[in-house]
Amino acid sequence: MIQGVQIDLISAERLDKLTMMEKIHLILDEVMEGNIVVLEKGLAPEEQSKLIEVTMREISPDGFAGIEMETYPVKEAQGGFLGKLFGGRRPETRLTVIGPANQLKTLRKDKDLISAWVSSSR
Template sequence: MEIKMDLVSEERINSMGSMEKIRFVLEGVKSGNIVVLEGGLTSEEQMNLIELTMAEVNENFPGIEMSGYPSKKGFLNMRRKARLTVIGPAKIMRTMKKEKDLISAVISAF
């Protein structure tokens, strides 16, 4: 079984509206792809992605695994969107481990 990984530039993600980003990610993951977003999603977009995913879970689509790094504090010490987000199908992403500057994923194609 092949595993496809989509590495999506921040420029492409920023050109999409919020719901368009969520649909783009969800469709990629439902197709069995691992989606890596440079620039990531906002907290609200992550929450909406989880809500939409939960509504679509069935025997063929068990859900998603997601991990990311928040951005560094910006203006007025407020956090912006994540710097990097990794999202993949729960059935192949067995383990996700996040350290200070590393996200590790164990991927099983069986």
């Protein structure tokens, strides 16, 4: 049997085909199995909020410890203030890393790097 941590890389194309709740269940099911999930395209703010809300209901004292989630900072919309005011592009969500809180710890995060420590113990 192979020992270690499974990392699932999920494409933006696959995520775009799912509803908000399908995305949340896909992510949470994988993380509850002890896997690390990397999303090519990050979640929208309302999807992140819903993921946290659903996660909080799943936490148990002797089982699931919750999630750790890091996303690159959002890119600014094109066109500055006037572009935003008159319906310019919305800011792009970016790569997101999600894993079990007891296995994934963020060591450093800046505009173009997420450095994380992953423990294989569960």
